[in-house]
Amino acid sequence: xxxxxxxxxxxxxxxxxxxxxxxxxxxxxxxxxxxxxxxxxxxxxxxxxxxxxxxxxxxxxxxxxxxxxxxxxxxxxxxxxxxxxxxxxxxxxxxxxxxxxxxxxxxxxxxxxxxxxxxxxxxxxxxxxxxxxxxxxxxxxxxxxxxxxxxxxxxxxxxxxxxxxxxxxxxxxxxxxxxxxxxxxxxxxxxxxxxxxxxxxxxxxxxx
Amino acid sequence: xxxxxxxxxxxxxxxxxxxxxxxxxxxxxxxxxxxxxxxxxxxxxxxxxxxxxxxxxxxxxxxxxxxxxxxxxxxxxxxxxxxxxxxxxxxxxxxxxxxxxxxxxxxxxxxxxxxxxxxxxxxxxxxxxxxxxxxxxxxxxxxxxxxxxxxxxxxxxxxxxxxxxxxxxxxxxxxxxxxxxxxxxxxxxxxxxxxxxxxxxxxxxxxxxxxxxxxxxx
Numbered sequence: 001x002x003x004x005x006x007x008x009x010x011x012x013x014x015x016x017x018x019x020x021x022x023x024x025x026x027x028x029x030x031x032x033x034x035x036x037x038x039x040x041x042x043x044x045x046x047x048x049x050x051x052x053x054x055x056x057x058x059x060x061x062x063x064x065x066x067x068x069x070x071x072x073x074x075x076x077x078x079x080x081x082x083x084x085x086x087x088x089x090x091x092x093x094x095x096x097x098x099x100x101x102x103x104x105x106x107x108x109x110x111x112x113x114x115x116x117x118x119x120x121x122x123x124x125x126x127x128x129x130x131x132x133x134x135x136x137x138x139x140x141x142x143x144x145x146x147x148x149x150x151x152x153x154x155x156x157x158x159x160x161x162x163x164x165x166x167x168x169x170x171x172x173x174x175x176x177x178x179x180x181x182x183x184x185x186x187x188x189x190x191x192x193x194x195x196x197x198x199x200x201x202x203x204x205x206x207x208x
Numbered sequence: 209x210x211x212x213x214x215x216x217x218x219x220x221x222x223x224x225x226x227x228x229x230x231x232x233x234x235x236x237x238x239x240x241x242x243x244x245x246x247x248x249x250x251x252x253x254x255x256x257x258x259x260x261x262x263x264x265x266x267x268x269x270x271x272x273x274x275x276x277x278x279x280x281x282x283x284x285x286x287x288x289x290x291x292x293x294x295x296x297x298x299x300x301x302x303x304x305x306x307x308x309x310x311x312x313x314x315x316x317x318x319x320x321x322x323x324x325x326x327x328x329x330x331x332x333x334x335x336x337x338x339x340x341x342x343x344x345x346x347x348x349x350x351x352x353x354x355x356x357x358x359x360x361x362x363x364x365x366x367x368x369x370x371x372x373x374x375x376x377x378x379x380x381x382x383x384x385x386x387x388x389x390x391x392x393x394x395x396x397x398x399x400x401x402x403x404x405x406x407x408x409x410x411x412x413x414x415x416x417x418x419x420x421x422x423x424x425x426x
Contacts, residue, residue: 031223038230045237
């Protein structure tokens with residue numbers, strides 16, 4: 001492919017003796033290396049172009065309130081609490097944590113495993129669904145928001161994920177778990193300060 | 209047997225149109241590409257499935273580096289003379305009584321990113337731009353709840369940009385610790401700001417999840 005043909009050489013008309021033959025050089029240049037270079041540069045620019053488009057993740061925090069009655073009450077039956085420990089470890093429990101049940105409900109997992117737990121808990125909440133008068137309002141709101149699944153919006157209304165990062169968790173852990181909320185379409189979640197009992201349990205489990 | 213002579217055709221193709229196309233695409237990419245500005249603080253952002261592209265608007269960018277140091281940068285892309293940024297530092301100058309000279313205020317406007325406590329801000333701004341680059345900034349103190357200086361920074365920016373849209377961007381490194389992030393959020397919450405944008409890199413929604421199905425439906 002890559003060749004420069006050396007021209008016609010001695011083709012065509014003969015000149016008289018003594019007339020020097022001017023060597024005819026072809027004007028055709030092999031373009032292949034140039035194409036190579038062109039595409040190399042294109043790939044370079046394509047890569048740099050896509051790399052420099054950061055995305056943003058919206059985060060809305062609630063107003064800080066001192067008043068007890070402003071706090072949102074959640075149903076224990078629908079709550080899943082996720083604790084972020086060190087070295088990307090996750091601890092979680094369903095419902096309420098007491099001194100007595102700590103050994104049975106307090107479990108540990110990883111960022112890969114937590115998705116299944118969230119899905120499992122949600123399905124459990126949907127299964128235990130009992131109609132309530134406020135369901136209509138929830139459905140109406142979901143419809144206004146443009147939710148295509150608005151008829152099912154009230155089914156998991158009691159499902160709440162409570163996220164409690166420890167001081168040893170990294171920023172990446174926090175973003176990952178918030179991302180997990182988006183991935184699993186968890187509508188209600190809250191980032192809460194960890195309590196001392198929970199912190200003790202996390203520390204005890206991490207010590208192993 | 210008469211042998212059939214197949215005329216030998218050259219396998220050479222004319223590459224010229226190919227080159228034309230290649231360079232046409234190349235010039236397109238050169239013009240369309242916006243280069244990433246050199247980052248004063250190297251930060252590796254976490255991935256998220258969020259697909260919103262970062263808008264270029266008035267913003268307060270809070271950077272958290274791998275060592276959990278906090279840096280701040282106020283940017284107003286439409287305001288070419290940086291007068292708004294100057295107002296931010298003038299606001300702080302009066303509220304914190306830092307006695308900055310006009311020259312130091314000028315130096316602040318040119319500084320790419322600020323990560324020094326108020327106490328050493330004057331000294332930092334007096335350095336030449338080359339020295340500023342070399343200077344290892346200790347970060348804005350945030351972890352101490354009584355002396356969370358970010359509250360003042362955000363408060364000043366909020367006051368200057370009152371009535372305009374101001375985004376609060378948080379750009380944290382993967383390895384930065386959670387308490388720093390929490391302190392940054394608290395500083396913003398103290399200023400009655402509850403909407404933030406976390407800068408992340410793009411990642412696709414994992415298959416089979418709710419979000420994946422949702423995106424397929426669209």
